[in-house]
Amino acid sequence: DIVMTQSPDSLAVSLGARATIHCKSSQSVFHSSTSTHHLAWYQQKAGQPPKLLIYGASTRESGVPDRFSGSGSGTDFSLTISSLQAEDVSVYYCQQYHSLPRTFGQGTKVEIK
Amino acid sequence: QVQLEQSGAEVKKPGASVKVSCKTSGYTFTDYHLHWVRQAPGQGLEYMGWIYPKDGGTNYAQHFQGRVTMTSDASISTAYMELTSLRSDDTAVYYCVRETWFYANWGQGTLVTVSS
Numbered sequence: 001d002i003v004m005t006q007s008p009d010s011l012a013v014s015l016g017a018r019a020t021i022h023c024k025s026s027q028s029v030f031h032s033s034t035s036t037h038h039l040a041w042y043q044q045k046a047g048q049p050p051k052l053l054i055y056g057a058s059t060r061e062s063g064v065p066d067r068f069s070g071s072g073s074g075t076d077f078s079l080t081i082s083s084l085q086a087e088d089v090s091v092y093y094c095q096q097y098h099s100l101p102r103t104f105g106q107g108t109k110v111e112i113k
Numbered sequence: 114q115v116q117l118e119q120s121g122a123e124v125k126k127p128g129a130s131v132k133v134s135c136k137t138s139g140y141t142f143t144d145y146h147l148h149w150v151r152q153a154p155g156q157g158l159e160y161m162g163w164i165y166p167k168d169g170g171t172n173y174a175q176h177f178q179g180r181v182t183m184t185s186d187a188s189i190s191t192a193y194m195e196l197t198s199l200r201s202d203d204t205a206v207y208y209c210v211r212e213t214w215f216y217a218n219w220g221q222g223t224l225v226t227v228s229s
Contacts, residue, residue, distance in 0.1 A: 034214075038214065038215075040215040040216070042216070049208055049219035049220065049221060049222055050158065050216070050219060051219075052215060052216060052217045055214070055215040055217075061217065093157065093158060095158075095215070095216070097212075097214050097215050097216075100172060101160045101174045101175070102148070102150075102160040103160065104157055104158040104159075104160075105157075106157050107157050107158075
């Protein structure tokens with residue numbers, strides 16, 4: 001199984017400041033069939049199902065604000081919120097969809113400082 | 114638009130079984146794998162397996178092998194996940210998810226509480 005490890009576990013950032021979450025996979029998630037990294041990011045607010053933010057490591061899902069961006073390659077990835085808004089308080093998960101079983105990072109809780 | 118509507122909350126005793134349904138709409142049910150993911154209270158997301166409604170093929174995570182059965186009924190665009198021999202640590206919200214490689218469409222979740 002591919003192990004996904006996020007850091008930090010929690011993050012407190014001032015409104016308007018940048019927040020960066022890291023995700024490391026235990027093996028490459030580059031998929032030759034699509035020539036992309038099979039790495040997604042999700043946002044989960046309390047009491048709601050996760051919401052897809054980013055797929056292919058860096059492609060923003062339709063309707064996601066452009067303050068959210070994904071980057072990385074190989075086994076190291078990151079999600080950046082360029083200017084934190086109050087509505088961004090959530091838990092964020094990375095996920096690999098390279099192989100079965102699908103696996104998620106443990107989650108990073110983002111709060112307002 | 115794509116929608117996944119799950120059945121309501123359940124309370125079960127240890128050793129019992131639970132069957133959660135996921136009624137889909139807005140897309141061709143048989144064209145996509147339907148995955149199940151669960152989340153224990155305050156915990157992260159755990160993949161359980163998938164079903165491919167076109168041929169009924171399934172794949173179950175090793176952790177659930179022997180206890181989970183995923184089925185589907187294409188006539189009503191509905192998938193089901195049954196978990197047997199329930200334990201207290203099966204208390205969780207269970208989600209169905211339409212897979213398009215990644216997970217763009219989620220059900221609202223079904224809380225299953227296992228308690229004596």
